[in-house]
Amino acid sequence: MNKTALIQEVSEQFDTISKKDIDKIVSCVFEKMIETLSEGDTLEIAGFGKFVVNERKERMGINPMTMERICIPASKYVKFTSSKSLKDLVNK
Structure with missing residues (x-):
């Protein structure tokens, strides 16, 4: 499902709510x-899960094309952990 389908x-x-208004609400939630x-x-969204940054x-890696060692810079990423109730619903 994508945003339009949602x-x-x-x-x-x-x-009673127009699609335009729903689009604004959904966009606001994501923002x-x-x-x-x-x-x-x-x-943290109760019953859904938790998003953590x-x-x-920083680490060393290898360019597979040239086999040259390269430095991969430090970065941040978002980790999602689903709630127990969501896991249970998915695993029915």
Whole structure:
């Protein structure tokens, strides 16, 4: 499912709200999620899961084309851990 499909599904549940308004709401939710994570904070949604920003240390790697050793810079990434209730629903 992509964002457009999500908006379509939500609009079918709420006849009184226009698709345009639902698009604004969904976009706002994603923007706030991104804002929270970009500040390094944890985002926890009860019954769904938790998003945590983790860091990778700088490390050495090998360019497979030239076999030359290269330095891979430190970076941050988002890790998602699903809640127990979501895992249970998926594993039914």
